[in-house]
Amino acid sequence: MGRSVLIVGGGGREHALAWKIARSPLVSKVYAAPGNPGIAAHAECVPVAADDLPKLRDFAVSKKIDLTVVGPEAPLAAGLADLLAKEGLLVCGPGGEGARMEGSKVFMKEILSKYGVPTASFRVFDDYDDAEQYVLTHRLPVVIKADGLAAGKGVAVAQTFEEALSFLSDVMDRRVFGAAGDRVVIEECLSGEEASYIVFTDGHKVVPLPSSQDHKRIGDGDQGPNTGGMGAYSPAPVVTPEVEDRVLKEVFTPLLAGLRAEGILFRGILYAGLMIDGGAPRVLEFNVRFGDPEAQPLFLRLKSDIVPLLFQCAQGKITDAVMDIDPRPAVCVVMSSGGYPGGYAKGCPIEGIGEAEKEPGVVVFHAGTARKEGRLVTGGGRVLGVTSIGDTLPDAIARAYRAAGKIHWEGAYFRTDIGRKALARGGTR
Ligand code: AMP
Ligand code: GLY
Secondary structure, eight states: OEEEEEEEOOOOHHHHHHHHHTTTTTTTEEEEOOOTTGGGGGGOOOOOOTOOOHHHHHHHHTTTTEEEEEEHHHHHHHTTHHHHHTOOOEESSSOOOHHHHHHHHHHHHHHHHHHOOOOOOOEEEHHHHHHHHHHHOOOSEEEEESSSSOOOEEEEEEESHHHHHHHHHHHHHHHGGGGGGSSEEEEOOOOSSEEEEEESSSSEEEEEEOOOEEEOOEEEEGEEEEEEEEEESSSSTTTTTTHHHHIIIIIIIHHHHHHHHTTTOOOOEEEEEEEEEEEEEEEEEESSSSSSHHHHHHEEEEEEEEHHEEEEEEEETTOOOOBBSSSSEEEEEEEETTTTTTOOOOOOOOOOOHTTSSSSEEEEEEEEEEEEETTTEOOOOEEEEEEEEESSSSHHHHHHHHHTTTTTTTBBBOOOTTHHHHTTTTTOO
């Protein structure tokens, strides 16, 4: 009998999940809460917000959902997986304790240091004056992180003391992130190249996805403010097979053993944000979910059925799954509303997605879209993820940009250099 799957969330990552899950012959029904107009092509969207835990539970119970897959971190940090597990339902995603790997930078750093996982050296402060004293004696640049979830805005890599103290006072004094700023981590600034490494895990074994790389800044050449992610590609050439080996041995093996020793069985997706320098990986952060927009190119490359793996993570018994990965590179170019990550207009009619998808190897994933009087309009900052696969990286990049060029709305913006760093590293295939 076909299984039912509930996807929690409504962004680009969740569209990619819905697209991939709906192709599985094991699945007969996909729901998404709340979903989006793109997801609606693969799933029944139900009007329940991703952070409305009681309603999500009631829905999953009433539909006897076979597997819930949680896209964003906030419901996991709030304990959605625990709530569903109490009802005897399967969830791919950690409980509230495990989600602290993303929800608390202090918790994460303390686990890493306790179990010998390489990361920047750090100190934790809960008092503004102590933190200020420490910053003033620290070498520049200095990295300051609010402890809790801050929608990707809780980190400053400060080049001057002025900048450092102004961020510190925003976090601890003016409390712009609320309770997320009760404590801060102040850490050494690492150099090297960043990459994302995402694995499925049942708490013991890991099954890795290929490496990928995000583009966090709004502007070409990594200029301007941070965003949720303006594009991604996979593989990341900086993650050579030797680096990958080290990541598994030096990061994931001790981390999972450490989490188990702490009584945490982590069942779900673990995403390591890494800084790689001279072939040595060090952890910048962990996320407890797929990356957005990394999931979009990754799922285009994933040829195996994702559903058995999601079930096995949820059940805590990954068998010797072999992932069939398309060797060709994939790229995602995010198209955003003009003004993002600052203020932006909503409700602008979107044209050209159908034309864009005629480009071979291209899939357009919806992130912030909406329907207004039957028309597809913009409804968020990041609007679409134009994703492509090609024989070579230049090929994949050219396809994504040809497709993006066919899509229009008033104020549409995208970076023009997605994947350039990989090209510079000789990642031509
Ligand atoms: P995080 O949310 O911890 O990944 O931090 C956001 C971004 O800040 C990262 O993607 C890095 O670009 C940068 N960053 C964080 N920690 C460090 C560090 N210790 N050294 C250098 N850059 C960092
Ligand atoms: N792309 C970065 C993230 O998902 O957090």
